[in-house]
Amino acid sequence: MSKVKSAIITALVVIAIIVAAVFGTVSFNVGAAQRYNSIAARIPLGSEFSGYVYTTVYPEGVISANEYDALEEEDKSAYEQHGGVYVSFEECDYADIASLSAAVAADADILSARLGDRGLTDYSVAVRDDVTIFVALPSGYSYAAYKGNDSTERSEALSAASSSIAYLVADGELTLRTTDSSITTDEDSGTSIDMTRNKDEYTDADILGTGEQTYPFVSANEDISSYFSSVTAYAFGGSNVLSFNLTEYGRERMSYVSTLAASSESQTIYVCVGDTQVLSINCTSTIDSDNMQFALSTLSAAKDTAAVLSSVVAGNALSVAYNAPDSVSSSTATGGENAALMAFIASIVVLAALCAAAVIKYKKLGGVLAISFVILALAMLYTLFLLSIQVTFEVLAVCAGALILLAAANLVVLGEVRAQCKTGKTMQAAVKAAYKRTLWSVIDIHVIVLAAAILMAAVCQGAAAACGLILVVGTLVSYVLYWFTRFMWYVLSSPQRNKFAFGGFKREVYGDDE
Amino acid sequence: MMNKIVNLRHIAVIVSVVIMAIGMAVGTICHFVSNGFFNYGDEFASYKSVEVTTSVPEDINGELLGTIAAEELSSLGAYKVSFAEGSGIQPNTVIYKFPASASDSDLQAAVDSIIARFEERGLEDGSASLHSNTGVAGGIWQLNYAAIALASAVVIQAIYFAIRLKPGMALSAVLSQLAAVGVYASLLAITRCPVGLEAIALAAVLTVITMICNGIFFGKVKSLYKDESNAKANKLSLVATGAESTAKFGAFICIAFAAAAVIFAVFALIASPSIQTLLPYVVCIIAAAACAYNFAVFAPANYAQLCGLDRRGK
Numbered sequence: 001m002s003k004v005k006s007a008i009i010t011a012l013v014v015i016a017i018i019v020a021a022v023f024g025t026v027s028f029n030v031g032a033a034q035r036y037n038s039i040a041a042r043i044p045l046g047s048e049f050s051g052y053v054y055t056t057v058y059p060e061g062v063i064s065a066n067e068y069d070a071l072e073e074e075d076k077s078a079y080e081q082h083g084g085v086y087v088s089f090e091e092c093d094y095a096d097i098a099s100l101s102a103a104v105a106a107d108a109d110i111l112s113a114r115l116g117d118r119g120l121t122d123y124s125v126a127v128r129d130d131v132t133i134f135v136a137l138p139s140g141y142s143y144a145a146y147k148g149n150d151s152t153e154r155s156e157a158l159s160a161a162s163s164s165i166a167y168l169v170a171d172g173e174l175t176l177r178t179t180d181s182s183i184t185t186d187e188d189s190g191t192s193i194d195m196t197r198n199k200d201e202y203t204d205a206d207i208l209g210t211g212e213q214t215y216p217f218v219s220a221n222e223d224i225s226s227y228f229s230s231v232t233a234y235a236f237g238g239s240n241v242l243s244f245n246l247t248e249y250g251r252e253r254m255s256y257v258s259t260l261a262a263s264s265e266s267q268t269i270y271v272c273v274g275d276t277q278v279l280s281i282n283c284t285s286t287i288d289s290d291n292m293q294f295a296l297s298t299l300s301a302a303k304d305t306a307a308v309l310s311s312v313v314a315g316n317a318l319s320v321a322y323n324a325p326d327s328v329s330s331s332t333a334t335g336g337e338n339a340a341l342m343a344f345i346a347s348i349v350v351l352a353a354l355c356a357a358a359v360i361k362y363k364k365l366g367g368v369l370a371i372s373f374v375i376l377a378l379a380m381l382y383t384l385f386l387l388s389i390q391v392t393f394e395v396l397a398v399c400a401g402a403l404i405l406l407a408a409a410n411l412v413v414l415g416e417v418r419a420q421c422k423t424g425k426t427m428q429a430a431v432k433a434a435y436k437r438t439l440w441s442v443i444d445i446h447v448i449v450l451a452a453a454i455l456m457a458a459v460c461q462g463a464a465a466a467c468g469l470i471l472v473v474g475t476l477v478s479y480v481l482y483w484f485t486r487f488m489w490y491v492l493s494s495p496q497r498n499k500f501a502f503g504g505f506k507r508e509v510y511g512d513d514e
Numbered sequence: 515m516m517n518k519i520v521n522l523r524h525i526a527v528i529v530s531v532v533i534m535a536i537g538m539a540v541g542t543i544c545h546f547v548s549n550g551f552f553n554y555g556d557e558f559a560s561y562k563s564v565e566v567t568t569s570v571p572e573d574i575n576g577e578l579l580g581t582i583a584a585e586e587l588s589s590l591g592a593y594k595v596s597f598a599e600g601s602g603i604q605p606n607t608v609i610y611k612f613p614a615s616a617s618d619s620d621l622q623a624a625v626d627s628i629i630a631r632f633e634e635r636g637l638e639d640g641s642a643s644l645h646s647n648t649g650v651a652g653g654i655w656q657l658n659y660a661a662i663a664l665a666s667a668v669v670i671q672a673i674y675f676a677i678r679l680k681p682g683m684a685l686s687a688v689l690s691q692l693a694a695v696g697v698y699a700s701l702l703a704i705t706r707c708p709v710g711l712e713a714i715a716l717a718a719v720l721t722v723i724t725m726i727c728n729g730i731f732f733g734k735v736k737s738l739y740k741d742e743s744n745a746k747a748n749k750l751s752l753v754a755t756g757a758e759s760t761a762k763f764g765a766f767i768c769i770a771f772a773a774a775a776v777i778f779a780v781f782a783l784i785a786s787p788s789i790q791t792l793l794p795y796v797v798c799i800i801a802a803a804a805c806a807y808n809f810a811v812f813a814p815a816n817y818a819q820l821c822g823l824d825r826r827g828k
Contacts (some may be wrong), residue, residue: 084565
């Protein structure tokens with residue numbers, strides 16, 4: 001390869017990296033009113049970097065100290081203090097603290113499982129004062145949102161977290177409801193079904209927020225959860241899909257329910273958990289299929305709905321009636337106000353140290369290694385952004401692991417090149433032989449790490465699954481970059497006149513050579 | 515050095531078992547007399563909390579709240595403090611978290627004092643309350659799935675090594691993974707570092723790093739087996755040579771990981787200067803130490819014992 005070709009290829013690679021790095025890491029104002037937030041500033045952050053969104057969920061009949069203080073004196077007598085809260089057994093379905101706290105503890109376990117199924121990377125659930133549940137989710141702000149440079153994203157993230165909490169704490173059983181008090185199934189014969197016959201405890205509740213009454217399509221004695229075998233959420237082709245798999249019995253019953261809904265005036269099936277509406281299905285014809293799929297506005301909403309419905313379908317409905325959380329609070333980052341910025345600077349320092357060590361040890365060749373490290377770091381950055389993986393301590397550790405994998409693979413090769421140089425080969429021959437001799441070792445370590453990463457991504461939940469996913473990408477990129485290093489080695493060393501010394505390596509000089 | 519370890523392989527393996535036994539003993543004793551086999555972190559442990567609030571009109575940025583709460587509570591051993599700035603009807607809220615062993619009477623006295631000071635300053639909407647919290651082990655779900663995934667990965671690694679390398683190497687790789695995780699868990703039990711989700715994620719990283727180190731080590735030993743110039747060399751000496759020549763890679767990986775943890779710890783301390791901030795990074799260094807010990811001592815010693823299972827040549 002000629003010097004010109006080598007220089008052009010090297011320059012193109014470096015320019016591409018600089019452009020990707022600038023857009024990836026530098027935020028700047030565009031004109032007076034607009035701002036470009038870098039990729040790094042738009043990645044969702046975990047709780048240690050952006051704080052928690054939290055609330056306390058109170059069962060009916062349990063109130064906070066503030067609410068107790070606001071009561072009239074005669075109303076206070078119905079309450080007794082328990083820890084930091086007040087309980088009135090006249091207003092809850094339990095006779096004593098022991099039975100209420102046992103039910104709340106069981107519900108907290110279910111809630112924790114729902115949050116795990118929801119795929120959150122980091123959350124906490126605690127039973128507070130034996131009778132309430134404290135729930136905290138990562139706020140999921142990006143750095144730009146956390147620092148107030150992206151108010152839209154901040155309000156969207158807060159709204160998504162609040163909505164997640166509101167959905168996931170839905171108590172009660174699954175019902176399919178309609179606002180029509182009677183449905184005419186056959187207009188010719190005038191056959192009409194009186195839906196008020198199915199009236200239940202939620203009929204008068206303002207489920208839809210419009211003040212309208214709602215009636216179950218089927219008797220309250222019928223177990224709706226037996227209609228479904230599973231409920232999942234996924235994104236596909238730009239749509240956020242909520243998918244129900246129906247049982248044989250469920251298919252038959254949904255056919256009946258959807259026929260009624262299609263004949264009704266509203267032509268809608270409201271899917272509710274207790275008095276919380278989680279989905280509304282516009283139904284204009286009979287549904288007769290093993291699978292039902294619906295597009296929701298956001299993936300977050302689809303995941304929330306799937307998590308709560310899966311839990312109820314599996315027979316894990318919350319048994320205590322809870323008051324809907326009034327509001328949620330958003331705390332500062334648990335790692336300190338500037339934790340995200342400091343973690344970012346630390347990442348840059350680690351990367352710079354690795355690059356510097358490579359350049360010092362291997363001169364120009366170290367530059368190639370440094371380019372590989374920077375490309376891997378940028379690939380991780382863009383992957384975190386594209387897959388919306390929340391950056392947590394664990395994710396950073398795995399990114400460091402991927403960087404170490406690339407460094408280890410290259411070290412193995414470089415060690416072998418040094419050994420080959422000592423046998424008196426030219427640089428080109430030594431490099432060729434080294435890559436050949438170490439190929440299987442490098443493939444071995446990438447294959448086993450890739451297998452572990454795929455298993456983590458597929459089997460695990462929450463933080464561990466996110467770590468697995470990022471490690472899958474990191475391992476694949478590391479292997480590609482291993483060959484990129486080989487290519488750049490060729491590009492940079494080809495124009496060299498001295499074929500026996502390059503990048504800190506030198507052929508062993510024998511007596512007869514001198 | 516590696517020759518010595520290979521020659522004293524029985525002792526090297528016994529040392530590993532002793533470290534694990536000490537960890538088990540400390541963990542078991544602590545299970546009965548202290549706070550559990552491990553010192554569980556937030557996700558798993560119970561704790562006490564004091565929640566203090568002021569309304570936005572009375573205390574616009576929550577400055578009074580922060581000052582009064584800090585004066586009354588900061589000396590009582592809180593391990594985590596979080597602040598939520600209010601807006602509209604949402605009050606400013608600060609939550610102090612204390613270990614479950616914190617004294618109820620001290621905390622209640624502080625709560626009463628805060629309420630009294632709020633009344634003095636005319637913060638009529640201000641409140642303070644003490645709560646006891648029982649952590650629901652949501653992380654346990656993640657732990658179970660992570661354990662299943664990693665155990666499966668170790669099995670796949672063993673099968674891959676058995677096909678690609680040698681059966682003894684496959685068995686040795688499995689044992690070395692178990693030893694690495696065992697030593698890591700023992701060190702966590704002995705040092706009483708808090709075990710949270712970070713510790714679990716680091717166990718996964720440790721497993722992956724051990725896989726990388728094993729891949730390099732066994733790959734090298736196999737190439738030495740194949741090399742005809744070593745036909746007359748003793749198998750144990752080839753294991754020692756393989757360990758010697760790959761030691762620098764293992765050392766680099768472990769030192770790089772530990773150094774990265776130190777750099778992150780320094781910057782994390784700048785963001786939030788407290789002992790609590792350092793703990794996840796201490797766990798990182800423990801993981802790196804467990805990995806280094808495994809790579810430098812256990813894996814060569816263990817494989818030296820099992821190398822009789824493997825034949826030389828292709």
